[in-house]
Amino acid sequence: MDNFIFQALNGLSSAMFLWLVAAGLTVAFGVCGILNIAHGSLYMMGAYFAFTSFQILGLNFWLSIVFALIGVGIIGFLMERFFLRRIYAQPIEFQLILTFAFILVFDNLTKMIWGTMLIIPTMPSLFQGTIPIVGRPFPIYNLFIIGAGIGVAVGLWLIMERTWWGKKLRAAASEREMANAIGINIPALFTAAFVFAALLAAIGGALSTPIRVCDSGVGGAVIIPAFVVTVIGGLGSLKGAFVGALIIGVISSLCTLYIPFIELFILYLIMAVVLIIRPQGLFGGER
Amino acid sequence: MVLEVINIVTLYGQSLILDGVSLEVGKGEVVALLGRNGAGKTTTMRSIMGLTPARSGSIKLLGIEIISKLPFQIAALGIGYAPDDRRIFPDLTTEENLLLAGHLSKRTNGDWSVKKIYNLFPTLKDLRYRKGGFLSGGEQKMLATGRALMTNPALVLIDEPSEGLAPLVVAALSKAIREIRDTGVTVFLADQNVRFCRKTADRGYIIEKGTIRYQDEMKNILENEEIVKKYLAV
Numbered sequence: 001m002d003n004f005i006f007q008a009l010n011g012l013s014s015a016m017f018l019w020l021v022a023a024g025l026t027v028a029f030g031v032c033g034i035l036n037i038a039h040g041s042l043y044m045m046g047a048y049f050a051f052t053s054f055q056i057l058g059l060n061f062w063l064s065i066v067f068a069l070i071g072v073g074i075i076g077f078l079m080e081r082f083f084l085r086r087i088y089a090q091p092i093e094f095q096l097i098l099t100f101a102f103i104l105v106f107d108n109l110t111k112m113i114w115g116t117m118l119i120i121p122t123m124p125s126l127f128q129g130t131i132p133i134v135g136r137p138f139p140i141y142n143l144f145i146i147g148a149g150i151g152v153a154v155g156l157w158l159i160m161e162r163t164w165w166g167k168k169l170r171a172a173a174s175e176r177e178m179a180n181a182i183g184i185n186i187p188a189l190f191t192a193a194f195v196f197a198a199l200l201a202a203i204g205g206a207l208s209t210p211i212r213v214c215d216s217g218v219g220g221a222v223i224i225p226a227f228v229v230t231v232i233g234g235l236g237s238l239k240g241a242f243v244g245a246l247i248i249g250v251i252s253s254l255c256t257l258y259i260p261f262i263e264l265f266i267l268y269l270i271m272a273v274v275l276i277i278r279p280q281g282l283f284g285g286e287r
Numbered sequence: 288m289v290l291e292v293i294n295i296v297t298l299y300g301q302s303l304i305l306d307g308v309s310l311e312v313g314k315g316e317v318v319a320l321l322g323r324n325g326a327g328k329t330t331t332m333r334s335i336m337g338l339t340p341a342r343s344g345s346i347k348l349l350g351i352e353i354i355s356k357l358p359f360q361i362a363a364l365g366i367g368y369a370p371d372d373r374r375i376f377p378d379l380t381t382e383e384n385l386l387l388a389g390h391l392s393k394r395t396n397g398d399w400s401v402k403k404i405y406n407l408f409p410t411l412k413d414l415r416y417r418k419g420g421f422l423s424g425g426e427q428k429m430l431a432t433g434r435a436l437m438t439n440p441a442l443v444l445i446d447e448p449s450e451g452l453a454p455l456v457v458a459a460l461s462k463a464i465r466e467i468r469d470t471g472v473t474v475f476l477a478d479q480n481v482r483f484c485r486k487t488a489d490r491g492y493i494i495e496k497g498t499i500r501y502q503d504e505m506k507n508i509l510e511n512e513e514i515v516k517k518y519l520a521v
Contacts, residue, residue, distance in 0.1 A: 164387070164390050167379060167383060167387050168387070170376065170378045170379060171376040171378075171379060171387060173378070174376060174377050174378055175374045175375075175376055175377075177338055177358070177374070178370065178374035178376070179376070180338075180357070180358040180359050180362075181336055181338060181358045181359070181361075181362055181368045181370075182359075182362055182367075182368075182387070182388045182391055182434065182435075182438055183359050183362035183363050183388070183391035183392065183393070183438060184359055184391060185359050186359065
């Protein structure tokens with residue numbers, strides 16, 4: 001039982017990284033209708049920016065997150081304003097090609113700037129140490145990640161349900177033309193929504209640097225489980241992305257403990273089972 | 288004039304839908320655009336709102352040229368729009384649908400409030416916390432009209448207000464539109480129900496094949512059997 005609880009907590013903290021990536025993916029898809037495969041690359045850029053400002057510039061942990069947010073926010077703005085905006089009206093294949101091109105661009109850009117070095121995790125002194133849980137040392141930082149992930153979920157819920165901006169996003173997500181006709185500046189709203197999605201990726205990337213190795217291939221690697229999460233949850237549903245991330249994170253983590261050989265394909269197994277039972281995803285079509 | 292449309296031409300892809308439409312709506316009028324299905328009524332509305340922009344011609348709102356403006360700019364200048372297919376925000380409640388439109392209104396010369404909309408359409412008050420996606424067709428139609436008014440427009444465009452509604456609801460809507468006019472909002476509506484237009488509108492234009500064929504006082508249009516038979520009878 002102790003093993004189970006401990007491993008489930010571990011799973012919860014990796015679920016939060018999945019959630020942070022999947023949340024931005026969901027916002028970009030749900031509002032702008034953009035399936036952004038390069039979303040993982042924004043996460044990666046967040047990690048590189050945070051790493052650079054923390055390790056190389058010697059900023060403190062919080063400032064390095066702010067630095068990552070600003071950097072990725074600017075990248076997101078440029079991506080939307082000069083590229084994605086031109087293909088909203090095109091078939092989805094165009095989005096896939098364009099955003100895939102961005103993965104390659106970001107891969108090579110990071111190689112040009114940072115070389116092929118790995119980002120080796122360094123724990124800020126603030127979070128060093130462990131807390132005993134079921135008699136075993138559990139890293140403080142992992143607890144912080146769980147808190148941060150839940151905090152982002154609550155914050156997103158408040159923004160979507162309680163603010164005018166959230167209501168505009170929900171209106172534009174389902175009835176873009178009508179939202180325009182009651183006075184919402186759709187092009188400006190889409191830019192803001194895409195930047196917002198990029199910021200969510202940046203938080204995930206920045207928070208990953210103390211515990212996860214990062215290199216120029218990470219962008220392509222994190223997007224696959226994040227896609228699985230959004231498909232399980234139902235494309236475009238934030239609630240679905242959160243629940244999907246918890247399911248994938250916790251179940252994969254428990255599998256490593258009990259049935260290790262299944263670990264490599266458990267992700268796809270869960271997706272297959274969910275799609276057979278509910279093809280639209282757990283919260284798909286309910287919005 | 289609140290609205291002056293001069294010789295607009297609108298295409299969907301390669302096909303010509305409006306072939307030189309001209310019409311005028313004066314302050315405090317309820318004007319109807321009549322015509323059969325496919326005559327160009329909805330496209331006229333969409334062109335005025337900037338949703339299907341006209342290729343040429345002129346559209347003036349209170350003397351300001353709006354033909355090249357975007358829908359959200361046109362809304363800000365004072366046109367409210369209730370589309371034929373309603374387009375209620377399904378994920379927002381009835382009240383949020385209204386409040387969002389009110390929040391976005393940059394105009395101060397109207398003073399529409401949720402309370403006034405509920406006075407106009409009492410049914411909506413009981414449904415205020417229901418999500419827009421769960422309203423019936425008739426309820427959505429009232430909400431679409433209410434939402435258009437919440438932007439405090441000088442002119443409200445109502446496309447097919449009577450379509451698919453029960454006779455009792457149609458009568459209530461007709462009364463509501465007269466009341467809207469009495470508050471100082473000019474109304475331009477498109478409908479193929481001649482009796483509804485006769486009860487609701489002051490003047491009417493008849494559109495066929497993308498061109499205005501006839502215009503007159505509403506009461507004269509209904510009495511002119513030749514016109515009704517030629518352009519409106521199904």
